Amino acid sequence: MKAYGAVRALDGLSLHVEPGEVVAVVGPSGCGKSTLLEIVCGLLEADSGTVDSPAAALMPQRDALLPWLTAEDNAGLALHVGGATAAEARAAARSHFAAFGLEGFERARPSELSGGMRQRVAFLRTLLSGRPVLCLDEPFGALDALTRVQLQAWLAGALAREPRTTLLVTHDVEEAVVLADRVLVLSPRPGRVVAEHVVTSPRPRERSGDEVREVAARIWRELLATGSSLPGAAASPKAVRR
Amino acid sequence: MSAALVVLVALGAWELVCRLGGVDPLILPAPTEVAEALWVDRGLLGEDLLVTATEVFGGLVLAVAVGAGVAVAMHLSDAVRRALHPLVIGSQAIPVPVIAPLLIFVLGFGAAPKIIVVALVCFFPLAIALFDGLRAPDPDQRKLLRSLDATRWQTLRILEVPSALPRAFTGLKVAASVSVIGAVFAEWIGSDNGLGHGLLIAGFQLQTARAFAATALLFALAIALYAACAAAERRALRWAQ
Numbered sequence: 001m002k003a004y005g006a007v008r009a010l011d012g013l014s015l016h017v018e019p020g021e022v023v024a025v026v027g028p029s030g031c032g033k034s035t036l037l038e039i040v041c042g043l044l045e046a047d048s049g050t051v052d053s054p055a056a057a058l059m060p061q062r063d064a065l066l067p068w069l070t071a072e073d074n075a076g077l078a079l080h081v082g083g084a085t086a087a088e089a090r091a092a093a094r095s096h097f098a099a100f101g102l103e104g105f106e107r108a109r110p111s112e113l114s115g116g117m118r119q120r121v122a123f124l125r126t127l128l129s130g131r132p133v134l135c136l137d138e139p140f141g142a143l144d145a146l147t148r149v150q151l152q153a154w155l156a157g158a159l160a161r162e163p164r165t166t167l168l169v170t171h172d173v174e175e176a177v178v179l180a181d182r183v184l185v186l187s188p189r190p191g192r193v194v195a196e197h198v199v200t201s202p203r204p205r206e207r208s209g210d211e212v213r214e215v216a217a218r219i220w221r222e223l224l225a226t227g228s229s230l231p232g233a234a235a236s237p238k239a240v241r242r
Numbered sequence: 243m244s245a246a247l248v249v250l251v252a253l254g255a256w257e258l259v260c261r262l263g264g265v266d267p268l269i270l271p272a273p274t275e276v277a278e279a280l281w282v283d284r285g286l287l288g289e290d291l292l293v294t295a296t297e298v299f300g301g302l303v304l305a306v307a308v309g310a311g312v313a314v315a316m317h318l319s320d321a322v323r324r325a326l327h328p329l330v331i332g333s334q335a336i337p338v339p340v341i342a343p344l345l346i347f348v349l350g351f352g353a354a355p356k357i358i359v360v361a362l363v364c365f366f367p368l369a370i371a372l373f374d375g376l377r378a379p380d381p382d383q384r385k386l387l388r389s390l391d392a393t394r395w396q397t398l399r400i401l402e403v404p405s406a407l408p409r410a411f412t413g414l415k416v417a418a419s420v421s422v423i424g425a426v427f428a429e430w431i432g433s434d435n436g437l438g439h440g441l442l443i444a445g446f447q448l449q450t451a452r453a454f455a456a457t458a459l460l461f462a463l464a465i466a467l468y469a470a471c472a473a474a475e476r477r478a479l480r481w482a483q
Contacts, residue, residue, distance in 0.1 A: 064382040066383060066404070077400070081390040
């Protein structure tokens with residue numbers, strides 16, 4: 001359980017993620033999704049309950065790139081903080097730039113990169129932290145629809161090449177179904193798991209695939225149903241997201 | 243470019259008023275007379291300029307060093323912040339005529355007391371700008387550093403200092419602009435050289451043109467300092483443009 005003052009963000013939430021599994025968490029605004037990730041990453045203490053997880057790396061909602069660092073220095077930030085010299089971290093990051101479609105932008109500042117490129121740099125930074133668990137907080141939320149679909153396909157490929165236990169929080173139901181092995185549906189605040197869907201179709205998945213469409217439709221019905229069963233939710237104060 | 247034009251037009255108007263209006267040159271010398279004084283007294287004025295520039299530069303360097311140290315210490319420690327914050331603000335309320343004689347009494351008539359007065363005047367805008375800047379980083383960036391288990395020192399070096407630089411440079415530019423007047427005041431209290439001293443002597447001797455020439459040099463010194471700070475800012479903050 002996690003509460004901010006009188007507002008309970010999460011309550012009675014329990015989830016288990018297998019090593020190497022990609023689990024997506026979807027839910028209405030303010031259901032405590034970001035809080036969940038921050039607890040898993042050790043940024044917040046739960047008021048009650050426990051987390052048993054290997055070290056987790058967070059990719060914050062906005063890319064949080066440092067504007068004074070070059071793309072390669074941003075991507076290598078976790079290594080540098082972890083003890084590598086700036087030059088070592090930069091070299092390690094640079095060796096991934098081609099695979100991430102960032103070749104030629106090693107020395108560019110974040111302000112010179114497109115939204116999609118910024119997210120890829122941020123994801124590379126998260127991967128290079130070397131932590132076994134990745135916590136992605138709406139990684140594509142700020143992108144236009146086309147870039148978002150392209151980056152979802154790209155992320156699926158990246159995770160296939162370099163499998164990591166991944167906890168993906170998103171608003172985008174189709175994104176969750178396309179990317180995840182399992183999708184958890186959270187209730188409005190205080191968030192807890194109200195449904196679970198296993199997605200079995202092989203990757204890469206198309207948004208138009210039969211299973212994807214069918215699972216997504218079911219999740220949509222559940223989300224709308226949880227919303228209508230709590231009419232107060234829509235009028236409650238804005239999301240407790242920090 | 244346009245600033246040069248404004249100055250030229252103003253000088254032209256000034257010259258015209260002096261030539262036509264019959265203003266007493268003891269009160270307001272014409273720009274040409276000031277220019278003549280600049281040239282005739284160039285040896286004396288040049289020496290004074292060097293003295294004042296040294297005091298101003300030394301004071302600025304001292305203010306940057308102490309201001310940065312105090313701002314970082316206040317940022318890192320609540321106890322230090324509570325102890326120093328009122329004193330930092332109070333330092334601005336000490337009138338130069340009160341502190342300068344004391345410093346001159348202790349340190350003599352040399353450059354040291356002037357450097358300290360300049361530093362005292364410049365310290366506040368620098369320390370406050372840097373202190374506020376250190377608290378400016380975006381919460382997501384802080385969260386990121388925390389999630390990477392960055393130490394306090396790493397957070398300071400990697401995140402807080404770089405993101406404080408834009409504000410710190412604003413503070414530096416304000417400090418540079420007030421530093422010159424600080425040096426002049428300090429020289430007025432007790433000095434045997436420097437542009438402020440020269441200004442005072444020229445006034446006593448009714449050498450108004452020379453006083454204006456000294457003022458013109460102070461003007462140029464302030465602008466040169468500001469320009470140097472702005473250039474350093476452009477170099478250091480290329481990412482912010």
